[in-house]
Amino acid sequence: MRRKLVAGNWKMQGTLTQNAALLDAVRSGMAAMNSVDCAVCVPFPYLAQAQQKLSGSNVKWGAQDVHQLDKGAYTGEVSASMLHDFGCSYVIVGHSERRAIYGENSQLVAEKFLMAHLAGLTPILCVGESLQQRESGVTEKVVAEQLDALIQLGGVQALRSAVVAYEPVWAIGTGKTATSAQAQAVHAFIRQRVASQDSQIASGLCILYGGSVKANNAAELFAMPDIDGGLIGGASLVAEEFLAICRAGVPS
Numbered sequence: 654m655r656r657k658l659v660a661g662n663w664k665m666q667g668t669l670t671q672n673a674a675l676l677d678a679v680r681s682g683m684a685a686m687n688s689v690d691c692a693v694c695v696p697f698p699y700l701a702q703a704q705q706k707l708s709g710s711n712v713k714w715g716a717q718d719v720h721q722l723d724k725g726a727y728t729g730e731v732s733a734s735m736l737h738d739f740g741c742s743y744v745i746v747g748h749s750e751r752r753a754i755y756g757e758n759s760q761l762v763a764e765k766f767l768m769a770h771l772a773g774l775t776p777i778l779c780v781g782e783s784l785q786q787r788e789s790g791v792t793e794k795v796v797a798e799q800l801d802a803l804i805q806l807g808g809v810q811a812l813r814s815a816v817v818a819y820e821p822v823w824a825i826g827t828g829k830t831a832t833s834a835q836a837q838a839v840h841a842f843i844r845q846r847v848a849s850q851d852s853q854i855a856s857g858l859c860i861l862y863g864g865s866v867k868a869n870n871a872a873e874l875f876a877m878p879d880i881d882g883g884l885i886g887g888a889s890l891v892a893e894e895f896l897a898i899c900r901a902g903v904p905s
């Protein structure tokens with residue numbers, strides 16, 4: 654049985670004061686919830702705060718992006734070993750906002766993923782189609798291209814200790830969730846595609862759903878056989894809402 658993982662993606666949100674209250678509440682709310690994994694991916698400047706607030710708890714922390722190289726003259730960039738230095742467990746790569754706003758392609762995302770792995774982090778690879786792509790029937794083609802770029806560069810074993818997050822772009826921040834059946838279909842497709850290369854890696858792979866997950870729809874999504882938890886944007890900024898989503902991941 655795969656354990657559920659609920660990861661928050663704070664995006665470019667928060668202040669020291671707000672974060673302190675949120676991190677304390679998540680830490681204490683999670684203290685009695687040991688059958689579900691929980692993490693928060695915070696903006697870079699708040700990694701030290703997350704580390705200080707969450708060390709010794711069952712809540713892990715991570716970042717939302719990373720550079721594909723380890724060091725050098727890359728003004729403004731942050732390396733995977735720096736994230737490791739701050740105790741990060743996870744890093745999101747290839748979020749659709751990075752792909753759409755900053756032009757990141759699947760090749761670059763695969764390079765970031767492998768660099769995160771090399772530094773000992775668990776990368777969370779985001780994949781997902783736009784509304785136009787869904788409506789024109791190319792969802793599987795788009796998701797396959799995003800996944801295959803990584804498998805081509807790093808081999809299927811790159812997915813051995815990694816997380817994939819299926820996030821349909823049209824469901825992110827829109828309040829429009831994919832139905833549990835729509836999400837399940839794409840999750841099953843992802844798992845099958847990995848299984849065609851290595852069935853053991855596929856059956857152990859944690860595949861999260863992301864896109865307007867809230868306390869009131871998490872349980873239904875998480876009940877699907879190939880949905881192993883959620884990547885949570887907006888709802889991860891409200892402690893009670895985020896904790897309720899984590900609770901939906903507790904095995905019944």
Ligand code: PGA
Nearest residue numbers: 825826864865885886887
């Ligand atoms: P949302 O964001 O939960 O606010 O839709 C999810 C994400 O972008 O990871």
